Amino acid sequence: MKPETRNRLIALGAILVAGSALAWIAFGNIGENLVYYWKPSEMVAQGQKAYGATVRLGGVVVPGSVLFNTEHTALTFQVADSHKGDAVKVTVKSEQTPPQMFREGIGVVVEGAFSADQVFRTNRLMVNHSNEYRAPTDGGMPDEAWKNSLTKAE
Amino acid sequence: MKWLSLVLFLSLPVLADIAKPPPPAPAAVAPEPQHPQGIEKVPMGVIEGGWAYVYAAWGAGLLGLVGYAVSLYVRRSEAPPPGAP
Amino acid sequence: MASWIPLAGLIVLVALVIAQLAVPSSRAWVWKVAAGLGTLELAALLYFGLVWAPPEAFMSDVGRILYVHVPHVWACLVAFTINVACAIAYLMKKSWRTDALAEASAEIGVYFGAIGVLMGSIWARPTWGVWWDWDPRLISTTVMLLAYVGYLAFRSFTEDPERRAAWSAAAAILGYVSLPIVWFSVRWWNSLHQVQSTGSTVDKPMRAVLYWGNVTFLTFLLAFIIKRYELARARQSSALELPPVQAPKTEVAV
Known part of the structure; x- marks a missing residue:
């Protein structure tokens, strides 16, 4: 075989392998096996199987649900699938001082364990910033800006 | 930074208005028995400082x-x- | 910064690339112009990014890391795209030039990618609250960078230039699969990293500075690639012309 032909065959083979690998990842069901976090509804749907295992739970902080005791850094809040009123919610307890960006309505990912008392205890609280970058407005944070700052989740 | 804090401070009344629903009374949400006092709402979630990270x-x-x-x-x-x- | 200024910078950059590729007599000075221009653009970026641009509403000044983190990763992705284009071109029509350019772009892509990930980690600490977490974006980016480190290692350990060129080109095509995975990882899977910003999710002044940052580091990308390419060409010619054990099998394509 001439080297040119061989090289072109190598190219064809590599492109075929690369393309099918990509298609497999993009359109296969690998996504179901690669779970970074569960949403509250997905975790609750697991029932008892979810208890005890160290997992990540992700969602949005329910407005009005945040209780924080600065003295004992005891933080309690609810995480919901979305901002819809009927979204599934899970109560989260943390003994960690949250990142400064932590606020009502923002997206969070917490690592810890869910237990039978329906409380998710975490010692690793991460804040999930949205892809929006806004200059502060003169009025501080008007109603609209506050609403827009809520993490968009379906 | 001072200017921003001032603006944020002055806007607290506005925020109190839009913060929905008002933080429930501690008793209503079954407070932690060991620290029933001192429960407060978490502040607004704006990073203060942090220039060290930028540099x-x-x-x-x-x-x-x-x-x-x-x-x-x-x-x-x-x-x-x-x-x- | 007016929003047309980054566009003007991009046009100048494209003109330099065209000059380098199409006008042989310009090759002596294009890299110098790119390096000088990049330095000036960087000085402007320091001012516009750290002083002129407003702080972000929630991230405050920490949001200024945007202007360097995103451009570094962009430069990385552009470099890897050049790399795969050269790999395919080499296999279709053998040329030591495309082989050298593939080597140069892979190394510079790894450089920009590694710095970009480092910046992202520094940014994550104050915003996410952690330096690192194995979310799909961070996993896929790590795998991508390791794949290209492996590619460079393969190149440096393979003595025979023909074998090195052909098989590293095949590896480059396979390695490039990681790039769309990195890009779409934030859309395909739940992740801690946010999805890509678009024009409408970034306020105007910040957008202009972000684009300026992109132009700045792409200009450095050009200067670096030219110099690294010349290095690869010099090594090639010494490997192909010096007769060690075996005579060169092929002539240097000119």
């Missing part, structure tokens, strides 16, 4: 540019000039 990240970029340029300069001598025996 670290930008500094990494500048050092990287200089470092890579130096590495190219140093390696230049590795390769014999074209046409050398």
Whole structure:
């Protein structure tokens, strides 16, 4: 075989392998096996199987649900699938001082364990910033800006 | 920064207005028995300060540019000039 | 910064690339112009990014890391795209030039990618609250960078230039699969990293500075690639012309 032909065959083979690998990842069901976090509804749907295992739970902080005791850094809040009123919610307890960006309505990912008392205890609280970058407005944070700052989740 | 804090401070009444629903009374949400007092709403979630992180990240970029340029300069001598025996 | 200024910078950059590729007589000075221009653009970026641009509403000044983190990763992705284009071109029509350019772009892509990830980690600490977490974006980016480190290692350990060029080109095509995975990882899977910003999710002044940052580091990308390419060419010619054990099998394509 001439080297040119061989090289072109190598190219064809590599492109075929690369393309099918990509298609497999993009359109296969690998996504179901690669779970970074569960949403509250997905975790609750697991029932008892979810208890005890160290997992990540992700969602949005329910407005009005945040209780924080600065003295004992005891933080309690609810995480919901979305901002819809009927979204599934899970109560989260943390003994960690949250990142400064932590606020009502923002997206969070917490690592810890869910237990039978329906409380998710975490010692690793991460804040999930949205892809929006806004200059502060003169009025501080008007109603609209506050609403827009809520993490968009379906 | 001072200006921003002032604006944020002055806007607290506005925020109190839009914060929905008002924080439930501690008793209503079954407070932790060991610390029933001192429960308060978490502040607004704006980072204060943090310039050290900015300088670290930008500094990494500048050092990287200089470092890579130096590495190219140093390696230049590795390769014999074209046409050398 | 007016929003047309980054566009003007991009046009100048494209003109330099065209000059380098199409006008042989310009090759002596294009890299110098790119390096000088990049330095000036960087000085402007320091001012516009750290002083002129407003702080972000929630991230405050920490949001200024945007202007260097995103451009570094962009430069990385552009470099790897050049790399795969050269790999395919080499296999279709053998040329030591495309082989050298593939080597140069891979190394510079790894450099920009590594610095970009480092910046991202520094940014994550104050915003996410952690330096690192194995979310799909961070996993896929790590795998991508390791794949290209492996590619460079393969190149440096393989003596025979023909074998090195052909098989590293095949590896480059396979390695490039990681790039769309990195890009779409934030959309395909739940992740801690946010999805890509678009024009409408970034306020105007910040957008202009972000684009300026992109132009700045792409200009450095050009200067670096030219110099690294010349290094690769010099090594090639010494490897192909010096007769060690075996005579060169092929002539240097000119």
